[in-house]
Amino acid sequence: MNKDNKYKALFEKPTPDYDPELIWADIEPHLPKKQKRRPVMFWLLIGFISFAAIYIFNVSYANIAKKETQNQSLPSINIGKPIVYNNESAVKDIKSKSIINEPNQPKSLIETKMKSSSSIGKSNNTNQREASKANISNKAFLRKVNLEKQNIKNINKLNSTVLVKHIDHLETKGNNLNPSDNQEKQVDLLHTELTQSIDHAIVERARVIIEKLSSNNHSQIEVNFVNHSFDALGRTPNPLSKNLKSSFFMETNAFVGHTTQSLSALKSESDEYVKFKKYHERVVENFGFNILLGYKKQNFTIATGLQYDRITEILTADDLTITKYNIISDSALYLENSNSITYLSGKREVTRTIGKSIISPNTINRWSIPVRLGYDVGLNAKMKLNLNIGINFNFVSQYEGIAVDQGLNFIYKDRQKLDQVYKTGGVHAWMGGASVHYLISKRFSLGSGIQIQSDLTSQIRNEWNTSQKYNFYRMNVSANYLIF
């Protein structure tokens, strides 16, 4: 047995009996607890989903009742004074007002900015710039760091190398530096303070700590910071990115909400149509989604991509055709469900009413290219508020539904074929909104918010000489992923 091992053997000591569970019971209360997820985002999301579900359910196609009476003749009799015709009179047909072609089915560490090593007390231009950026006067900063060159028992010099890491995992700690604590513990506590500070002003925090250390009469204090830059969400950007303050991101949004429209006649002859449409038609819900690719520099973002909007209008009207014609009959005619008998000598008049009530959802599908500018406001390390404004360049919109002709008669379209709505080009819209994002991981965040979108240019329907604009008020949920 060599010397070292023999000495080692001298200090071997049998482990005493103990219950590890009892020790764990004493440890557990001191451990940091998992922060409960803020309920705001959760309830906001739940509220949005509930709102969307109720809204869509209420105006969904399943609730639209179609009462089709097409091909059902409703024989009726003109009860009253019988009409007597001369035998020689021909059957008089009253032409229908319109021809029914077919039974149409109604159819969303903390900028440390401190670079490399900095010796407190030495003039350092970098420190001055960064300290001033952190709204801390460098002179005041240095003045408050009271360096006294005294030889301290057991401590001549305190050199602390502190690596600032994981600033996004922050908790407050109330460690107090005790002058009697030894160097090791003070370094340890310094490290603890810096890595566990919830305060974004890391330089301010360091100043407070260094004040405490300097009050213990240390002759020299050297604190080394590693430069970290964080975005508004407190995320450390990909180290592959040369410029740590800029990055690319992908975002997708889904929105649902209420729509209103403004409709006006371009010519006086369209007034009746406008009245008809306003009376019979109401715009209801809209929903859509977009996929964006964006670039972020500091707090500013710009993004573009592709957006889809679906606007639904509900058309409610009666479409009736009344046909009256005479038939020749030599006998009394007993009619079903009739309480009277009308006897006509030779001829009688029969009135047939063919018609139906229409409750039809008509839709407009829009595809557009959004260009959005945004600004992130950091709320805390985990959450940010995103404000954005932008414009949508609509390049195709198609209409599907029931149309009305110049005579205010319904034209039933084949729903398989979509009509091009815009004869004069796309309709462009501006949009603005605000959403709150919650950081799920370093790169991924979820958000929810509100958005307003309003047509800048009008939808011109040449055949009716009308001008139409839509306004959208909606909620959105979004997912954002930082690419690099």
Add this chain to the structure above:
Amino acid sequence: MSLDKLISKCLDLDRVAQKQLYLDHHSYIMSIANRYADHVDDAKDIVQNTFIRIFTHLASYDVKSGSFNAWIRKICIREGIALWRKRPNHERYFLNTEVLEVPITEDILATLTLAEVDQVINSLPEQHRLIMMMYYYDELSHKEISDLLGINESSSRSKLSRARGHFELKWKLINE
């Protein structure tokens, strides 16, 4: 579950993972703590403080800087030293005045049994014994020892040499 995964879950404040980490390493920590403690209650305190510090500072553990066991070992030693510092001064030096009053000569050492060797160990000034234990058992360098105890590196060397001198003689006597 691998250690890396376990540590990752502990960083997410998963209580189950934290307990698992504790259960995997508590006996190792206790074996170290026991050598720095006079009795089992002190050892339990050291273990408790060690794990609190481990979980509090787990984010600062870097796998590149060394093994996890080496990292927690250092924390435990620091806690042991901290507990030692809190003892009243008169307890820091355990002196068997009867032994020290009699100069240790070869003849006297030749008569000592192993049990008495233990007594010789315990008769050393606490710091000497600590240094000896930290150097040989915990395999720390003089620099690390001096940092932990707040003494000069040269002081650490001289105290170790003095402590070792006592045993060199006796070991020679026992093995002859």
